[in-house]
Amino acid sequence: MATITRTDEAEKVQVEEQVTRFDVHQIIQHAVLMVSFILLVVTGLPMKFSTAGISEWWVQIWGGISNIRAVHHTSAYVMVLVCLYHLIYIGYGMLVKKRPFPMWMVPSVADFVKLFQELAYFVGLRKEPPQFDRFNWREKFDYWAIFWGMPVMAGSGFILMFPVFATKYLPGWVVPVAYTAHSHEAMLAFTWIFFIHIFFNHFSPSVYPLNKSIFTGKVPRERYIKEHALEYERLTRVDEEKPEKEAVGTITRASQ
Amino acid sequence: MVKKGMRTNLKVVSIILLSAFTLATIASIVFSNSDTIALDENNCLSCHSNLNIEKKSTNGVLISLRISEKDVNRGAHRYIDCTTCHTTKPHEAKPALTKQSSAEKCGTCHKYEYKVHTQSIHGQQLQQGNQDVATCVDCHSPKADAHSVIRVLEYGAPTYKKNIAETCNKCHGNTELMQDYGLVERVYESYMRSFHGKAIGLSGYDITQLDAATCTNCHGVHDIKATADPTATVAGMDNLAKTCEQCHAGAGAEFARGFLGHKEASPKNIPIAYYVERFFNLLLLSVLGAGGIVLMGAVVRYSGNRWRK
Incomplete structure (x- = not known):
């Protein structure tokens, strides 16, 4: 639930308003996912491009192939655990904390429309970019891509780690299939994250050079209004009929 | 004044001594020959290390009789005298090995x-x-x-584990030569694409790191058999599984069946691996293509916005 907090710095007129976008669990989940992802990439890439001269050098920096393999496997376990943590977090929120189902993450037709509206804006066919709710189509894509990527990567990685065990219960072809799937899906995830995710979340003009919101959980109000206009409007709209409930979010003024 | 002159002289002398010492050190490093000297009881190398020692063979071809001193000094047999192989009367030995x-x-x-x-x-x-x-x-x-x-465990040896695949590739990578024997598979390339090849390629030269299989681990060393030979270590799924088991404890025939056989996956060779690869190629192309278009669009628009400001 987004809450909007307003903090006045003592004796100063400057007022910096921040909107809370992520809770502490989401911050931890992203941080652990990010660190394990980076470790998996830097230890996995030399395997993919093993004939490149730099790869052997890089593996030796880590103290040899058994070390780099241990880091790769450990990071993989961490990544699987953080994904389970996220599923438990969602389930706990809904079943115990009685939070509503996070409908705002579910892709809809509107997302496809906005994709094309945004493209139209980029090529100059629209004057203004489309307005987004809590999550724009890119954020939804990033999120749901993990639901595809994690089973593929963890499943194929498990087969590659324990090929003898896997072929006791599965046909032999799972090993070459896992090999090709692991390698290709890894390149897809790596390329997407390092080019598209990083560009839109850190290099776009409003946030360059680093968008801190996923690490602090907070977004400046000005930016929130721009980037999540629909949600902001929804949060701040005062319900005429039930004025005491003030819609979903709250604006609180905290002065020192 | 005299004292000052003496001090200058001392300075000059010490500079000369110091530079002479430095030069001598450098020279001794540069010109030092730390190679062991091969056993040469009959001084064969005094003639045979000459660059232009040659003789005309019976059919009129010039044959070089030169032996590289550097090679024999480094060789595995450097303490075996020339005559051990070349007999005690080498000049009477029958030529043309x-x-x-x-x-x-x-x-x-x-x-x-x-x-x-x-x-x-x-x-x-x-x-x-x-x-x-x-x-x-x-x-x-x-x-x-x-x-x-040279000895097997020397880093430069063609038989050192790190180098074995390349050594085999000297002949087995020669497609023309291999065609004569019906060996059409690009064995070296497929090995280097495999987990074993990648592990060896990335492992450096430390022998404790070189624990992945290379050609000889599956095909044998001196006793390499043709794959068509039923007694070969890699002939048939049962033999192949036994060979896999040498490293992969408990591997069965099903494990061996997952091996692509030094070929690329194709509709005939583990078709599912081939179609999965096609699927992922398509997925990568479409997803990254779409992402690339959006990214390029954003770069153009954001740059345009900034330009107009």
Whole structure:
């Protein structure tokens, strides 16, 4: 639930308003996912491009192939655990904390429309970019891509780690299939994250050079209004009929 | 004044001494020869290390009789005198060694290896007079020359584990040569794409790191058999599974069936691996293509916005 907090710095007129976008669990989940992802990439890439001269050098920096393999496997376990943590977090929120189902993450037709509206804006066919709710189509894509990527990567990685065990219960072809799937899906995830995710979340003009919101959980109000206009409007709209409930979010003024 | 002059002289002398010392140190490093000296009881090398020692063979071809001192000093047999192989009257020995006679020569000491080699596909072909095959020196010397045979555990040795695949590739990568024997698979490339090849390629030269399989771990060393030979370690799923089990404890025939057989996956060779690869290629192309278009669009628009400001 987004809450909007307003903090006045003592004796100063400057007022910096921040909107809370992520809770502490989401911050931890992203941080652990990010660190394990980076470790998996830097230890996995030399395997993919093993004939490149730099790869052997890089593996030796880590103290040899058994070390780099241990880091790769450990990071993989961490990544699987953080994904389970996220599923438990969602389930706990809904079943115990009685939070509503996070409908705002579910892709809809509107997302496809906005994709094309945004493209139209980029090529100059629209004057203004489309307005987004809590999550724009890119954020939804990033999120749901993990639901595809994690089973593929963890499943194929498990087969590659324990090929003898896997072929006791599965046909032999799972090993070459896992090999090709692991390698290709890894390149897809790596390329997407390092080019598209990083560009839109850190290099776009409003946030360059680093968008801190996923690490602090907070977004400046000005930016929130721009980037999540629909949600902001929804949060701040005062319900005429039930004025005491003030819609979903709250604006609180905290002065020192 | 005198004192000052003396001090200047001392300075000059010390500078000269210091630079002389430095030069001498550098020179001794540059010109030092730390190589061991090969045993040469009859001073053969005093003539045979000359660059232009050569003789005309019976059919009029000039043959160099030069032996590289550097090679024999580094060689595995550097403490075996020349006459051990070349007889005590080398100038009376029959000339023109063949592949066969040279291998036999090695076999006079290395009896077991020679015997095993004669039973291998290379050795059997050799006995039939095939000159293409690998004999002792083809794998044990970087120059395919008996004088430069080096020990297996030397980093530069063609038989050092790190280098074995490349050594086999000297012949097995020659598509024209291999076509004569019906070996159409690009064995080296497929090996380097595999987990084993990648592990060896990334492992550096430390022998404790080089624990992945290379050619010889599956195909044998001196006793390499043709894959068509039913007694070969890689012939048929049962033999292959036994070979896998040497490292992968408990691997069964199903495990061995997952091996692509040095070929790329294709509609005929583990088709599902081929179609999964096609699927992922398509997925990557479409997703990254779409992402790339959006990214380029954003770059153009954001740059445009900034330009207009």
